[in-house]
Every structure is written in C-alpha cells, then in structure tokens.
Amino acid sequence: MSDVANRTAFPPPDKSNGKRLAKAVERAGEEFAAKNLRFTKLRQMVYEEIAATYASIGAYEILARLADKGTRVAPISIYRAIDALLEAGVIHRLESKNAFFACRRMDHRTGRRPLFLSCEKCGAVGEVDGQHIFDLIGEAANSAKFVARVKFVEVQGLCPRCASEEKDKA
Amino acid sequence: MSDVANRTAFPPPDKSNGKRLAKAVERAGEEFAAKNLRFTKLRQMVYEEIAATYASIGAYEILARLADKGTRVAPISIYRAIDALLEAGVIHRLESKNAFFACRRMDHRTGRRPLFLSCEKCGAVGEVDGQHIFDLIGEAANSAKFVARVKFVEVQGLCPRCASEEKDKA
DNA sequence: CCTGTATAGTAACAGTATTACACCTACCTG
DNA sequence: CAGGTAGGTGTAATACTGTTACTATACAGG
Numbered sequence: 550m551s552d553v554a555n556r557t558a559f560p561p562p563d564k565s566n567g568k569r570l571a572k573a574v575e576r577a578g579e580e581f582a583a584k585n586l587r588f589t590k591l592r593q594m595v596y597e598e599i600a601a602t603y604a605s606i607g608a609y610e611i612l613a614r615l616a617d618k619g620t621r622v623a624p625i626s627i628y629r630a631i632d633a634l635l636e637a638g639v640i641h642r643l644e645s646k647n648a649f650f651a652c653r654r655m656d657h658r659t660g661r662r663p664l665f666l667s668c669e670k671c672g673a674v675g676e677v678d679g680q681h682i683f684d685l686i687g688e689a690a691n692s693a694k695f696v697a698r699v700k701f702v703e704v705q706g707l708c709p710r711c712a713s714e715e716k717d718k719a
Numbered sequence: 720m721s722d723v724a725n726r727t728a729f730p731p732p733d734k735s736n737g738k739r740l741a742k743a744v745e746r747a748g749e750e751f752a753a754k755n756l757r758f759t760k761l762r763q764m765v766y767e768e769i770a771a772t773y774a775s776i777g778a779y780e781i782l783a784r785l786a787d788k789g790t791r792v793a794p795i796s797i798y799r800a801i802d803a804l805l806e807a808g809v810i811h812r813l814e815s816k817n818a819f820f821a822c823r824r825m826d827h828r829t830g831r832r833p834l835f836l837s838c839e840k841c842g843a844v845g846e847v848d849g850q851h852i853f854d855l856i857g858e859a860a861n862s863a864k865f866v867a868r869v870k871f872v873e874v875q876g877l878c879p880r881c882a883s884e885e886k887d888k889a
Numbered sequence: 890c891c892t893g894t895a896t897a898g899t900a901a902c903a904g905t906a907t908t909a910c911a912c913c914t915a916c917c918t919g
Numbered sequence: 920c921a922g923g924t925a926g927g928t929g930t931a932a933t934a935c936t937g938t939t940a941c942t943a944t945a946c947a948g949g
Binding site: 607608609624625628647 | 936
C-alpha cells in the first residue's frame, strides 16, 4: 500500500520525453470540457509550464519560461490563466510558497481532498489523501462556532528521494 | 466547554483600554527572557501594533502605523522584528494572507499546537487546539515516506460574531 | 450584422520581502 | 581598559508577488 501511495505522491522527475506531458495536457483539456470552461492557447501554455516541472513554480517563473520560448505576456495574463486552471482543478496553489503545481491525483470525483507535501530540497510537491484530516478540522472549527469555508493543509519537509540521499550522506 | 473554547479563540474586539495590551506586552517580554532573546524597543513597538488588533496585519501596515506615530523605519527593520517575534513564539504568521497576528494561547509549554481560524469578514484570527490533527498529518506524511518538518493548517470562514450577523440579515 | 460575454493585451502600480553593506552598542576576554 | 565578537539597527536599492483600470479582440446567439 505504501508503495502505491508513494508512487502517487512523488512520481519520478520528468524524463523530458514529453509523452507524460502530452497526456497531462489532454487530461486537463478534458477537465475544462467537463466544466464547460475553455482551454485556450494561453491557458494551455501556462499549464504546460506548470506540469512540466514536478516542483512548484511561481507565476513570474512561468512568465520567464514563456518569454524564453518567445511568448511574452504580462503578469496579469499569467494570473488570469492560473485562476482558470485553479478553477478547473488541474493545478493547486501552495499558500506557503506563493507557487503553483500540477494536480496529479485524478480522483476529484471521489471528493476526497488531498493535503500537500512540499520538499524543501528539490521542490517536488506530493499529494496524499487527507479527507479524514479535513473532516476533523471542520469539527475543530465548529467547536469554536467558526463557519469554515476554505481549509488548507501544507507540510514542508523531505520527499522520499531527498530523505534517502540525506541518510546516505550521514 | 465550547464557551471557554470560543472565548479563547475569539476574544472581543479591543476596547482600547490599553490594559490588555500592556499585559500582552509584559507576557511577551517574559517569553523573550525565557528564551534568552532581547525584547528591544523596536521589537516591542512592532509587537504592540500586532497585539493591538485582533485581525491579522501585514508588515507594511505595521510600518504605516508606526510612521503615523512618528517612528519611521525601513521594511527590513519590521521584518527583522517580526522574525524575532516569531522565534519567540509571541506572534504567528498566516501563510494564506502573508500577515501576522498575536498569539493569544499561552499554552506553548503544553506543546499542543493550535490551528488558525481566519475570519474573511472582520479579519479576526482565532486559534483552537489542533494537536490531534497535527499528529494525524504527521502520520499521513509518514505513510508517503515524507519526512515532515513544518506543518501549516489554516481555515478561512466566518468567526462567531460575523456568522451571527450574517444570519440576522437573512 | 450587431451585441453580449468571455478572453486577452497594455500600462501602471500596490503589496510583500530580501540583499548588501555600514554602524553601533553590549558584552566578553585578555 | 583595549580589542574582539555577536547581535541589533540604519540606509539604500532591488526583487518578487499580485492587482487595478482600461482597451481590444473573438466568437456565439439573436
């Protein structure tokens, strides 16, 4: 079980073969279609930059990478595309880093919310099921008579790969 | 029980009598002393601005308020003071708003970590015990072979006061 | 067509945070 | 007491993150 969970949470760094990326773009397009949102050229380009890295990436880094490829857009355009991608649910925002990463769990329909594990060394972000934790947070809020609307749980630390490298050095 | 929890989490807005603030400053000084940190004039001033509001407050808002009172300091000085206050544990950082608020739970020694409830309407921030939740988060991370180091749990919604006002309007 | 809606472009700016370097106390320690 | 060291603050510049306001374009439906 932990093997599967592990693989889901922390897929290997991109081998740059592009096939995985193409699949991710296709799935993103399906998400947009399912929600009656438009997967425009700009949104696709922004999504590709985010999905092309396993680390989280900032808005201005996306902007710089697009510029390197000859597409010069303003910050606001990046943010608008990001908003659409967030709404479609194909990326997530990492509040503690003001950065974004591609969602790799295709189980939205289960309604189970994930929590985010962000590696401090390599920047990779993994997701693991956290529905039971979000439920408890809701109860904790209720007990303080607080009406919860948005919750987030983020963890910083070392991903499995980086943790084992650290251990090797010791 | 919920009454006590509630009062702890969401104390009433400041009546500006200053006595509560003076007590908070005194307790902060004790925290600094206990940790062999220096509670300098600047740190105290920054702390007072944070503790004087029940809402979270941004670094540049602190800067502006100090300026209004005749103390003009650079952003970096505010951030350095904030770092010290965070280290002393007398304020917390709200990652989802890039803002800060005074810690009102004086139970650090119990080692039980709180989670943060941030009101979207009035800005008030409450804390409720979340140790059991942090424990579960640690387990969830472990199951993904992730070495957790820092955890964030934040909830946005309506505090008891604002929630009942909303209800009244309906 | 024309018109409404969603999307994208342009420019300026507001808000958040850091780097680099200088100074200056306070407090060791010899 | 001289000199050293460490922590704290001052000054200036800059980098990073995000938004406002306004204009322009694209396309679907009447």
